[in-house]
Amino acid sequence: MDPHARLSGHRVLSLSGFEALINSLVEEGRRVLGPVATDGVITYSDVTSVADLPKGLRDQQAPGSYTLESSDTSLFGFASTAASWKPFLMPEPTLLIRASRTTDKTITIEQPEPEAPPTVFLGVRSCDLAAMGVLDDAVGDSAGRHNGVFDPTYSARRREAFVIAVACAKPSATCFCGSMSTGPTPTAGYDLVVHEICKAERHEFVIAAGSTEGDGVLDGIDSRAATTDDLSAIDAIHHEAAASMTRGIDPADPSLAASVPEATLWNDIAKQCLSCGNCTMVCPTCFCSTTFDTTDLTGTTSERWRSWDSCFTNDFTAIHGGAVRHTTASRYRQWLLHKVDRWHEQFGSSGCVGCGRCITWCPPGIDITDEVKKLAAVAREEG
Amino acid sequence: MTPLVHRVVDRHVESDEVVTLAIAARDAGIDPPEPGQFNMLWSFGVGEAPISLAGIEGDVLLHSIRRVGAVTNTLCDLQVGDELGLRGPYGTGWSCNDLGSGDAVVVAGGLGLVPVRPLIDSLVDSGERRVVLLVGARTPEGLLYADDMDRWADSGVDVQTTVDVGTEGWRGNVGLVTMLVERAEFDASDTIAYVCGPEVMMRFAAVALVDRGVAAPSIELSLERNMHCAVGHCGHCQIGPHFVCKDGPVISWDRSEPLLRVRSL
Numbered sequence: 001m002d003p004h005a006r007l008s009g010h011r012v013l014s015l016s017g018f019e020a021l022i023n024s025l026v027e028e029g030r031r032v033l034g035p036v037a038t039d040g041v042i043t044y045s046d047v048t049s050v051a052d053l054p055k056g057l058r059d060q061q062a063p064g065s066y067t068l069e070s071s072d073t074s075l076f077g078f079a080s081t082a083a084s085w086k087p088f089l090m091p092e093p094t095l096l097i098r099a100s101r102t103t104d105k106t107i108t109i110e111q112p113e114p115e116a117p118p119t120v121f122l123g124v125r126s127c128d129l130a131a132m133g134v135l136d137d138a139v140g141d142s143a144g145r146h147n148g149v150f151d152p153t154y155s156a157r158r159r160e161a162f163v164i165a166v167a168c169a170k171p172s173a174t175c176f177c178g179s180m181s182t183g184p185t186p187t188a189g190y191d192l193v194v195h196e197i198c199k200a201e202r203h204e205f206v207i208a209a210g211s212t213e214g215d216g217v218l219d220g221i222d223s224r225a226a227t228t229d230d231l232s233a234i235d236a237i238h239h240e241a242a243a244s245m246t247r248g249i250d251p252a253d254p255s256l257a258a259s260v261p262e263a264t265l266w267n268d269i270a271k272q273c274l275s276c277g278n279c280t281m282v283c284p285t286c287f288c289s290t291t292f293d294t295t296d297l298t299g300t301t302s303e304r305w306r307s308w309d310s311c312f313t314n315d316f317t318a319i320h321g322g323a324v325r326h327t328t329a330s331r332y333r334q335w336l337l338h339k340v341d342r343w344h345e346q347f348g349s350s351g352c353v354g355c356g357r358c359i360t361w362c363p364p365g366i367d368i369t370d371e372v373k374k375l376a377a378v379a380r381e382e383g
Numbered sequence: 384m385t386p387l388v389h390r391v392v393d394r395h396v397e398s399d400e401v402v403t404l405a406i407a408a409r410d411a412g413i414d415p416p417e418p419g420q421f422n423m424l425w426s427f428g429v430g431e432a433p434i435s436l437a438g439i440e441g442d443v444l445l446h447s448i449r450r451v452g453a454v455t456n457t458l459c460d461l462q463v464g465d466e467l468g469l470r471g472p473y474g475t476g477w478s479c480n481d482l483g484s485g486d487a488v489v490v491a492g493g494l495g496l497v498p499v500r501p502l503i504d505s506l507v508d509s510g511e512r513r514v515v516l517l518v519g520a521r522t523p524e525g526l527l528y529a530d531d532m533d534r535w536a537d538s539g540v541d542v543q544t545t546v547d548v549g550t551e552g553w554r555g556n557v558g559l560v561t562m563l564v565e566r567a568e569f570d571a572s573d574t575i576a577y578v579c580g581p582e583v584m585m586r587f588a589a590v591a592l593v594d595r596g597v598a599a600p601s602i603e604l605s606l607e608r609n610m611h612c613a614v615g616h617c618g619h620c621q622i623g624p625h626f627v628c629k630d631g632p633v634i635s636w637d638r639s640e641p642l643l644r645v646r647s648l
Binding site for chain 2 (some may be wrong): 109325326
């Protein structure tokens with residue numbers, strides 16, 4: 001980019017300027033969701049002020065482990081949150097239809113309008129930004145362009161979301177967005193992008209707009225022009241974050257892993273896997289769902305709801321005669337190969353964005369990057 | 384994704400397990416389904432199930448339903464005049480148009496005769512291809528659509544049936560449907576085969592058809608997987624890279640064989 005354009009595209013906010021930014025969004029009547037520390041983790045919830053953010057907290061993540069510890073005074077000094085944005089984009093549960101039946105058995109069916117109030121997603125990491133793009137292709141408006149069907153609730157919430165991305169300064173030990181080409185630097189898909197500079201001598205926020213709406217929001221906030229020092233500082237954040245990640249998936253490995261569906265290694269993984277479904281719950285792109293119907297006691301009204309589902313449950317593949325994937329090995333294989341390999345054929349990208357949540361939140365600490373590597377090695381030996 | 388209200392206009396009990404409902408839209412209806420496609424039938428307060436199209440008569444849709452769970456039992460219990468929800472049509476059906484004058488070999492097992500019923504009607508109506516229908520069932524009572532089989536035979540279809548276990552009075556074939564594939568008369572070099580039934584039966588039938596000389600891309604299977612949404616969003620019906628609800632249910636043998644070969648895929 002032209003250095004002058006890059007300079008003029010960035011503004012710098014003080015801590016009170018950042019507070020003013022949040023206040024202005026709240027005052028516009030938007031629901032602001034951002035990172036908060038709760039129940040020993042950092043996850044997304046309602047915020048109305050800088051005071052709600054997890055100041056000075058840093059996450060220590062490892063396979064099967066997550067702890068918080070005190071760090072500097074930064075507001076965004078952590079990596080992947082415990083939960084992704086999925087709970088807000090695909091609310092659990094979602095009402096699909098509402099129906100009533102009169103005494104003469106006449107049925108009326110209506111589709112409720114999606115609930116999608118204007119919302120701010122504050123603190124979106126690059127991996128989660130990529131995950132939204134992945135979901136757009138699977139169930140959102142982009143999916144609608146592909147096959148004419150999109151999820152109205154997801155799409156409406158996505159359209160109503162004002163996205164404030166915050167670049168990761170300190171990836172955790174389970175992060176591997178660099179190898180998935182999804183981070184650590186947000187490159188597109190945001191309204192505003194923030195770099196937090198938290199040093200002894202200054203605590204500031206270098207911000208650029210990625211949309212006209214973002215420009216408009218930024219215009220009303222007191223800020224100063226960015227300097228070349230500021231840009232050097234954010235470049236340093238990128239480089240340090242990228243260099244700190246040690247895990248990864250080699251782009252050549254997923255298709256190799258898919259070529260050995262009956263390797264004994266799948267059974268070895270299954271001996272550790274609890275089939276608990278944690279990985280699918282925390283994954284920002286796992287979109288599988290099920291439905292259930294309810295009635296009132298009189299049987300005159302009925303509702304049909306959608307809730308999240310996991311390919312790790314036995315019932316997930318139930319057909320007449322039993323479940324297709326009735327072993328843990330077959331279910332883990334489905335999850336892993338769908339995520340890293342078949343997704344390409346289905347939606348044109350990987351389903352994995354490298355957030356590392358499935359590694360952190362797996363009770364026995366099964367590491368997707370490690371398993372893909374080992375499976376690819378088996379394929380190379382057999383090949 | 385919202386079901387349209389339909390009404391049962393006729394009901395026929397096929398067997399202890401299977402009921403055929405004739406269904407018409409109360410207000411707006413769906414686009415006409417193609418043979419091999421399916422609709423989602425919704426029972427008020429109970430749930431939805433994917434049900435193959437068994438036929439179209441004008442604006443009336445035929446669906447044959449087997450009692451296997453809560454939804455299908457309440458659907459089977461619907462009486463003439465009762466209302467239900469229906470959305471569709473969904474999925475990729477049989478390729479049956481503009482396929483030249485080669486032979487059509489239809490292999491069906493049990494309830495697998497349902498999705499091929501509109502296909503056979505379409506093949507008979509066009510009258511351009513020799514049609515061989517090979518039907519297997521567990522017992523003579525499991526052979527569906529006796530009237531239709533007589534009608535098709537009268538129209539020149541070579542109809543062969545077999546059962547796994549004969550009952551008193553059964554004078555027909557006893558054995559697997561693959562046996563019928565081995566001895567049926569058709570020109571394997573110019574044949575499209577349509578196979579529907581339990582998965583193990585389809586695999587053996589497809590192998591028998593290949594052994595006879597039918598090309599794998601010319602063998603079409605209608606796969607069964609758990610379908611909740613029918614639009615590729617719920618994830619349940621995946622087999623390998625395919626969503627059976629939209630990429631299938633009809634998937635040719637050259638594409639499905641490598642997937643069906645893997646246990647519990």
